[in-house]
Amino acid sequence: MNTTLTALETPALLLDAPRLHANIARMKTRMAALGVTLRPHVKTAKCIEVARATDGEGAPPGPITVSTLREADQFADHGWTDITYAVGLTPNKCAHVRRLLDRGVALTVILDSVDAARALSAASADWPTPVAVLIEIDTDGQRAGLPPEAPELLDIAAALVGPGVRLRGVLTHCGGSYHCHGAEALRAMAEQERAGAVRAAERLRAAGFDAPVVSVGATPTALFAERLDGVTEARPGVFVFHDLMMEALGVCSVDEIAVSVLTSVIGHRRDRGWTLVDAGWMALSRDRGLAGEFTDHGLGLVCDADGQPIGGGDWIVAAANQEHGLIAHRSGDTARLLDVPVGTLLRILPQHVCATAAQHPAYAVVDADGQVRARWPRFMGW
Numbered sequence: 001m002n003t004t005l006t007a008l009e010t011p012a013l014l015l016d017a018p019r020l021h022a023n024i025a026r027m028k029t030r031m032a033a034l035g036v037t038l039r040p041h042v043k044t045a046k047c048i049e050v051a052r053a054t055d056g057e058g059a060p061p062g063p064i065t066v067s068t069l070r071e072a073d074q075f076a077d078h079g080w081t082d083i084t085y086a087v088g089l090t091p092n093k094c095a096h097v098r099r100l101l102d103r104g105v106a107l108t109v110i111l112d113s114v115d116a117a118r119a120l121s122a123a124s125a126d127w128p129t130p131v132a133v134l135i136e137i138d139t140d141g142q143r144a145g146l147p148p149e150a151p152e153l154l155d156i157a158a159a160l161v162g163p164g165v166r167l168r169g170v171l172t173h174c175g176g177s178y179h180c181h182g183a184e185a186l187r188a189m190a191e192q193e194r195a196g197a198v199r200a201a202e203r204l205r206a207a208g209f210d211a212p213v214v215s216v217g218a219t220p221t222a223l224f225a226e227r228l229d230g231v232t233e234a235r236p237g238v239f240v241f242h243d244l245m246m247e248a249l250g251v252c253s254v255d256e257i258a259v260s261v262l263t264s265v266i267g268h269r270r271d272r273g274w275t276l277v278d279a280g281w282m283a284l285s286r287d288r289g290l291a292g293e294f295t296d297h298g299l300g301l302v303c304d305a306d307g308q309p310i311g312g313g314d315w316i317v318a319a320a321n322q323e324h325g326l327i328a329h330r331s332g333d334t335a336r337l338l339d340v341p342v343g344t345l346l347r348i349l350p351q352h353v354c355a356t357a358a359q360h361p362a363y364a365v366v367d368a369d370g371q372v373r374a375r376w377p378r379f380m381g382w
Helices: 017-034 048-055 069-077 091-102 114-123 152-159 175-179 183-206 219-224 244-249 353-357
Strands: 012-016 064-066 082-088 106-111 131-137 165-172 213-216 259-269 274-277 301-303 315-320 325-329 345-349 362-366 372-377
Touching: 012 017, 017 048, 017 219, 048 069, 048 372, 064 069, 069 082, 069 091, 091 106, 091 114, 106 114, 114 131, 114 152, 114 165, 131 152, 131 183, 152 183, 165 183, 175 183, 175 219, 175 244, 183 213, 183 219, 219 244, 259 353
Parallel strands: 012 362, 064 082, 082 106, 106 131, 131 165, 165 213
Antiparallel strands: 012 259, 259 274, 259 345, 274 325, 301 315, 301 345, 315 325, 362 372
8 A cells, every 4th residue: 555645535544653663662662671571452553563563573472461352362363372351351251261262372361359250260160271360459549450458359369269260460550640740740650550569469479379470551650660670561552652641641742642533624614713624523532531630632633734733732623523523723712713725634633542543443554754555454342
């Protein structure tokens, strides 16, 4: 594939290849310096080619993290065998887990309750290949998992019995990092994540349970951690692309965001100060990112066709219907209009790239010269 942006039908999801590779190199360098294995979370990209770019040269493919068993199937089809499914396991997925194990995937699952541990132990009693299990730890009060000092931690470990299960350690995801203001706060959150996960693993070992794996995750903490002593792997995901949330946190700059939505101007409402484009919420998602805590970029920041913010970042997608995006000046002044001709191509930088990418079937991969060099499919579903 070798074409121009003007040849694409809009809306289209663009992936800037040089930025992608630079973002990957930055994270790999950081993880190497901290002495931990990079187990990238592929849920952001849901794309074989992006995962290959993250792996680099060589075979077999390296370890990955997935958020759906559909992702595990897709990556297994393309040679990945070391996969962590980082969403709490439910009994209705045990048969699917068994199928992945039977095809040679070294699958790790997570859970955070005695009930889930008992259910998995019962379901796997006759499995010829055991499934590895990590106990999910809550290090920030944001989502699932047990506090590091929770008494139930040892009860869960004790409930993982039988030949079909194998306790391997602990896993945590520090989503609280998305609410940190400034580098010092991010460094402190990274240390909180590290210390909590390591403490939980130490408690398991002291009680006689195996816990060789201490897995942490989140792009902000991975890039701002000053040390990861006791941690064995990190599972960042959004780092391959970045987005306006990462920019707000100071994790990246606008010119490091690798994904954008190409859109065309379809009209104007001069009385409302709107420029209408053909990228509505079906192309952008409704995710407003961290608008309540940081700069509000609406549903996305408006750039020219080369990816440069217009007016120094003064134009945003202020609102959207299903197939219409409404571009307005961020001041709300209706007398100010982005007065460009119908058919003008613009790029919208996403608030939350995981949500925006999920609206599209493929990436149009753009090189440094602005040419579209490839089409990389994405997959969806569970």
